[in-house]
Each structure stands twice: as structure tokens, then as C-alpha cells.
Amino acid sequence: MKKQFIIFSIMLLASIQSFAHYMWVETNTIGTVGKPQQVKVFFGEYTYGEIEETNGDAFKSVQQFTLWAIDADGTKTELKTTAKDNYYLAEFTPKNNGTYTIVLDNNNIDVIDYTKYNFGIFKTHYHAIAKVQVGKKDNHTAAVNPNGITVKDVSEKENTVKLQVMFKNKALAKNEVKVYVADLWTKTLTTDENGFVSFDLPWDNKYIVETTYKEETPGNYNNKEYEFIWHCVAYTIL
Template sequence: MKKLLFSALLCCCMATAFGHALWIETIVNGKKGQAQEVKVFLGEYAENERDSTQNWFSNMRDFKLYLIDPSGKKQQLECTPAGNHFKATFTPQTDGAYVLYIDHTVQEVYSGSKIRYYAQGIVQVNHAKGLDNLKQNDFVLLTGGAAPKKINVPEKVSLLHKTKTTLPKAELVVQSPDGWTKKVKSTQDAFSYVPVWNGRYLLEGTFTEDEKGDHEGKPYERVWHCVTYCKDVTK
């Protein structure tokens, strides 16, 4: 009976780990001298499920949120729990693009996989100078810019890793605010989708790395990488 219960709990944890995503939400257009609120969620975006911070699995509550200002200066932002998300604030002092970024490795190994979550966000103050600072990070999702896109206009997306020229088994999943989800196939290492509803979309890029080793005292056979980015779409 205990073995059956353990197996059920293990399956539940695996489903949570691979079914969930970590993402950042914030207002895209900021103002100098005005506090900017940032929210970090864990859950299933398309299902409108955002887990209470008290129920975040493994060591997910220990993530670190960083801000890179337009000059390239990097600092860690303090995050506090607020129900179904963590929140942080910063105040832009100059014009340009402010990059928000999380890079977090899950403590447990699930079904032979080490899991590494990434989440990015961009706040633009008057112009996009400094947007290339996003590429300082290990795994990023690149689009046509931080500004909101229009419905029915194709959006090109690419996945970029700091040290890898090819990303094995790379996938992009697009999730709309209305629960619509689509897995997009790549063409020459790039992706394209057409948003048909207005609102905030979640873009989720993944790839699986064939690497073996030990993590927190447990062996793993592969590394699953997952990066997210919220993209606003207007009519």
C-alpha cells in the first residue's frame, strides 16, 4: 500500500514538474521615476491555473529574479509572496529596455530529468535601447521586440542558447489568454505563429539536452530546459 501511495505521489510530482511553467508578468511600457510592479507565477497558463506560493513544488520558491538596466548593470530584485504569485518592484531611472530574468534549477530529479526553468520579461521606457542585454542570459526567447503585436499579424520567434549552436528537440508552445494552445514546428531553427485574439499570450520554448551526471546526489540522464515570455497582442 505504501509503495502504491509513493508511486502515485511520484507521478503527481512528475506531472506537476513537466506540466507547469514559471513566468513573469508586468506592464510592457514603463515610465521614468514611476515604480514598476513585477509578478512571478507558477502554474498552467492556458488553464488559468496559478498555484498558491505555499504549494510551489520542490525548491521553486527559492528562485532569484534579476533586472538588467539599459546600461547592462545587473541587480537582484527582492520578491515577496502575494497569494498566487511573488511580487517585486523597481523604478526605471533612464530611457531604454529593462530586462527581467529568472534562471532556476529544480532541486529534485524527475524521471531521470534535471529541470531548468527560465523566465524573461521586458519593460520598455520610451525606446528599446539595451534590449540586446537579454542575450547575456543562458537561454532566451527572441521576438520582434517588446512592443505589443497586432492580431492576425505573424510573429517570428527564435530560441537562443548562450553556449549551444543547436538545440535538440526544440519546441515552441503558444498559449492564448482564452485557453487556446498550439505547438509550433520550427523552420530553420525559427518559429512563427499568428495571434488571432487580443490579450496576453505565453510563449514557452523548450529543448532536451542529452547530458548525464549527478544533481543534488541523484543521477540524471538528460536536462530539460524551459523558457517563457509573456507577449501582449492588441486589435
């Protein structure tokens, strides 16, 4: 009986882990006017070293995403992507100085039934951002997800990150935020009453910030009923 329970627990963890994937974007944090800038889109679990192949079923289920570069004035440029082995590749060329925000959005994902795991029937909405600094004029990143969750980088001090978490353009208070680094290192924080959270960058490494929100609103997508929407946003800091 004990052995069966352990096997079931492992299978349950694997199933929940596959659902807990997120999408994230990576790009050089420093850009130059007139110089092409590459952007990569990944799907998986960075801290576990799990990155899905673009031709696999997992990545194919989330491939209907949109990708944008937004400059400091709010001008949006949609980016076309090309599938590589385990990421999608895009490119844009900054035209002026300031902070660019790379924004991925994916609200086109089929309904998942996880009632057998006591999680329910839900629809997923993925969002992801990254920051590119062009020149010395540093601005806040853009927050452009009126139908879901996002984070806005409002940092003012070097090596200290300050973010504001928002849901449908309103500050999200008392929401759990996870900071991931490689080798399973994770730090869990909670936003304050105005949706802000801060943390230091002790290592020269890649950080991925992830926060989620369960919207208790039932609906229908592609002729399938769902009980709630699971929102997830990832912010990459290189």
C-alpha cells in the first residue's frame, strides 16, 4: 500500500508539474539603436532545466502566442517568430533610446480538465515580459495586459528589483511571487497592499519571476466549459 501511494504521488506531481509550465522570453538586456536585437520564446520550467521542444505536443499546445516590442513612447511592433529546436526566435531593431518592453501574450490555449487531481476544469492565460535598455534613459516597463496578470518593473536602485503586480490594470495585493534561479533555487515573496514586491540580485545569473492568479470566472472556450481561468506571468532578468 505504501509503495502504491508513493507511485501515485510521483505521478500526481509529474502531472501537476506539466500543467505548471510557463512561457518566458529571453533577450539581451542592453540594446543599441539601429542594431538588430534577438528575442527567444521558451516553454517549460527553467529552474528544473526542463525546456520543451517546439515540435513536441506540449509546445504545440501553446504556440498561438503574440509577441511585441514596445518602446518608451508606447509604440508597439509585432514580432514574427521562427521555430528552432527548443525556442521560437524573433528579431527587432530599436529606433530610439529608452526602455523597450518585450511582451508575449497567449490567451489561446485549450481548456484542461484536472478534476481527477482536485484542481478543476480551467483555461490558461500566459503572459511574459522582458526589458531591453537602449541608451541611458531608463523608464518603467510597459504594462499591457488588460485581460490578465502582468508585472511592471519600477526599479530605481542597481541590483535591486522592484516590481508591481497588476491584474486587469489594478494592483494585485497579497499575491504570491516566486523568484527562480537555476539549480532549483527559489525564493517566495508576497506583494504589499499596492502590489509591490522587491528583491536583490546577489548573483550574476538569470532570474525568472513568476506569479499567478486564479480568476474564479466560468466560461466557454472552443466549445468547452471551464470553471476558472489560471493566469500566469513570467518576467526574465538576465
